[in-house]
Amino acid sequence: MTGKGPSNIVNLRVARKSAARDAARKQGDENAAKFGRSKAQKQAEADDKARAARHLDQHRHEDDAPDA
Numbered sequence: 001m002t003g004k005g006p007s008n009i010v011n012l013r014v015a016r017k018s019a020a021r022d023a024a025r026k027q028g029d030e031n032a033a034k035f036g037r038s039k040a041q042k043q044a045e046a047d048d049k050a051r052a053a054r055h056l057d058q059h060r061h062e063d064d065a066p067d068a
Helices: 012-035 039-058
Strands: none
Touching: none
């Protein structure tokens, strides 16, 4: 021995769970970046879309209305 002291003891069960947690967190972060929007962001986008539709409907001329 070179006198470096005792080596670190690794509990394999803890190491395996930690690796699984890290992998799941990484996958979740990737999914959040790809698909994720908060509920507030989705609601704000829906509100903006509805506001734009109302604005257009308010400025519609009677000639432009579809025949019913």
